[in-house]
Amino acid sequence: MMKAADLAAIRAIITRAKRWDLFFSLLGILSLMVGVLTFTVLFVDMAIQGVPRLSVDFFTSFPSRRAEHAGILSAWVGTVLVMLLTALAAVPLGVAAGVYLEEYAPKNWITDIIEINISNLAGIPSIVYGLLALGLFVYYFGFGQSILSAGLTLALLILPVIIVATRESIRAIPQSIHEGSYACGATTWQTVSDHILPYSSAGILTGVIIGMARAIGETAPIITIGALTFIAFLPTAPFAGDPPAGLFDWIFAPFTVMPIQMFNWTSRPEAAFTVNAAAAGFVLVFMTLAMNGLAIYVRYRLRKNIKW
Amino acid sequence: MTASTSAPPLSAAVGHGVSDRLSKKASRHVKERIIEALLFSAAAFSVFITLAIVYVLVKESWVFFETVPLSDFLFDTQWTPLFDDAHYGIMVLLSGTLTSSAVALLVAIPLGTIIALYLSEFAGFKVREIAKPFLELLGGVPTIVYGYFALTFLTPILQRIYPDLPGFNLLSAGLVMGIMIIPYVASLSEDAMRAVPMALREGSYAMGATRLQTALWVVTPAATSGIASAYILGISRAVGETMILAVAAGMQPNLTFNPTEPGATITSYIVQVALGDLPHGSIGYQTIFAAGLTLLLMTLAFNLLGYWLRKRYREVY
Structure with a gap:
């Protein structure tokens, strides 16, 4: 028979243990809040500084020595073109x-x-890819400091992301789908192109979007290949100009991208340029957030819709 | 006559039918082989990337080390490659890299581990469903934006607490870098913790252990190898991070382990040189490849360490 004193002692132990559990839960929430709060402050601070600067002119003007006339036209066009080649x-x-x-x-x-190599590639700092591109694309292949060099550099950088995403979404397809296809006499490629790829396409798309969102914000490798920070012209559109430009002339054009434009403005001492940097940063974060949000949404829909 | 004239088409038709099917199979076979070869070359391309990285870095560094002895590179205490009196002591840049990484890891490892333990052992389904994507978003913010945040927001706040802090310093860059790394550490550690079989937790609860005791003394030891790889990935990120440091830490080479001073890191030095216009093939141009090689060797060492830890402490259930 248990004595009342023992019972009380056990209750005390339980209460103490529960208090510790509660304490740790709070610590966990607090730690999460550090992340959440930092992100909120970062976003709101940039919005307060930058949003008043956002106007149509900001998107349709070239960078300028005078902060109030400067815009991000060459930067966002450069980013779009580089991303196109990367994809x-x-x-x-x-x-x-x-x-x-x-x-x-x-x-x-x-x-x-190959497998060990791919996981290793994912751990190599992005600036090392920049050095590779500087040695290989810019000088050895002679692409110069062009949109082509930048697009290929970022493509190498996000390759592991896409490979891993592809493998994971293929692995999620049940073995019976393979077996059914082979049982009907399909070859490996027929199985892949008619079944595996269509069923894994949403998962692959998620990986591609996340990879592109990463590439859009990458600054270091593009600076390393020697991208200029002050570009006040656009690449010539195909068949425009005199003599008419070729269909692919633009890929060899010099360029700048959003993060480099932001870096350039951040590193200037005048406060007016800091405002420009905040505005460019806001656009950049908005783009990456939208892409990541899209990826999360695609994955959510995928989980909801597919019931094997 | 009619038989002989009608026979060939018939036999041809039959023969053609059979051989057509056969030949179709043969062509199918060839097509399959070609496709497989193409897909293989895509996979093998990743090995080519690694080889190309090593080749480019070693080739350019080789030229550099023909001019600068390795002992100078490792033991000189000054880094002034662009001055007339040039010194090439990588220690100076390494000290910046190590100091900022240490600050970042002091933030990211404790917070990341606590978040992982909380999400895997304490949080309800709803909290986890919201928190995980949010952490992903936090990890997806471009680092240049974090750099801007460190320079224009965190540094002024730190200067209020500590008025002697210079406008560029390793501390503010390191702290923000730590926040940036939290998602990597948290999400990988959480994956490792969730992979621990339920039976171990149930056993622990059956013995009367609380959630916290189970989390700390059962789940964490069982997930050690995964948590260790998460830390190693965090270290690799910190060592290779570039833009936060280039923006917020100043780019002056400074042999110091004091985070309240400005400093250059291996990565921010590469950016600084790339922003200037050094002629291709000059010694200043080659220094960035030597610096890059050092960086690559460091991350490679961490990757190998992680690989070894995974093998050594792997728990097989």
Whole structure:
């Protein structure tokens, strides 16, 4: 039979343990709040500083020595063009590599090397990719400090992201889908192109969007290849100008991108340029947030709609 | 006559039908092989990237080390490659990298671990569903924006607490860098903790342990290898981070381990040189490859350490 004193002692222990649990829960929420709060302050501070500066002129003006006339026209056009090349290079390559590793690769040392290598690539600092591009694209291939060099650099950078996303979404497809397809006499490629790729496309799309959101904010590798910080012209559109530009002349044009424009304004001492930096930063964060939000939404829909 | 004339078309039709199917199979086979070869080359391309990185960095650094002895590079206490009296002591840049990384990790590792433990062991489903995407967003903010935040928001606040703090300093850059790294540490650690089998927790609860005791003494030890890899990834991020430091820490080479001073890191030095216009092939141009090689070797060492830790402390259930 249990004595009342023992019972009280046990209750005391339970109360103390519960208090510790509560304390840790609060600590956890507090730590989360540090992140949430930092992000909120960052966003609101930038909005307060930058939003009044946002106007149509800001998007349609070139950078200028006078802060109040400066805009981000060359920067956002540059970003769009660079992203276009990045996607064109990284998506086919990344998806192909992911499909190979999941559906074709035999279990041998070559596959092991490729897999270890991809996880290693994901850990290499982005500025090292910039040095690679400087040595390889800019000087060895002679692409110069062009949109092409920048697009390919960022493509290499986000390749691991796309490969990993492709593999994960393929792995989520049940084995029975493969088996059913093979049982009907389909070849490996028919299985992949008619079943695996369509079913994994939403997952791959999520990975691509997250990769592009990362690429859009990357500054260091693009500065490293020697992108100019002051560009007051746009790449020539195909067939425009005299003599008419070729269809692909723009890929060799000098350029600047949003994060570099923001860096340039941030590093100037005048307060007026800091306001410009805040406005450019706001646009940049808005773009990455929108892309990440889209990725989260696609993944949410995917989880809801697919019931194997 | 009619038989002989009608026979060939018939046999041809039959033969054609069969051989057509056969030949179709053969072409199908060839097509499959070609596609497989193409996909393989895409996968193998990633190995080419690594080889190209090593080749470019080693080739340019080789030229650099023909002029500058390795002992000078490792032990000189000045970094003035662009002056007439040039010194190439990588220690100066390393001290900036290590100091800022230490500050960042002092923020990111405790907070990241607590968040991971909270989300995996304490938080309800709803909190987790909201918090995880939010952490992803936090990790997706461009680092140049964090740099702007460190320089224009955090530094003035720190200066109020500590008036002697210079406008550019490693402390404010390191703190913001820590916040940036939290999502990486938290989300990878949480994945590792969630992978711990429920049976271990149930066993612990059955023995009368509380949530906190279970989290600290059962889940954490069982997830050690995953948590360690999360920390290592955090370290790699801190060492390789560039823009926050280039914007907020100043770019003056400074041999110091005091975070309240300005300083240059390996990464911010590369940015500084790239922003100027050094001629291709000059010694100043090659210094950035030597610095990049140092950075690559450091991250490689961390990756290997992480790989070893995973193998050594892996719990198999």
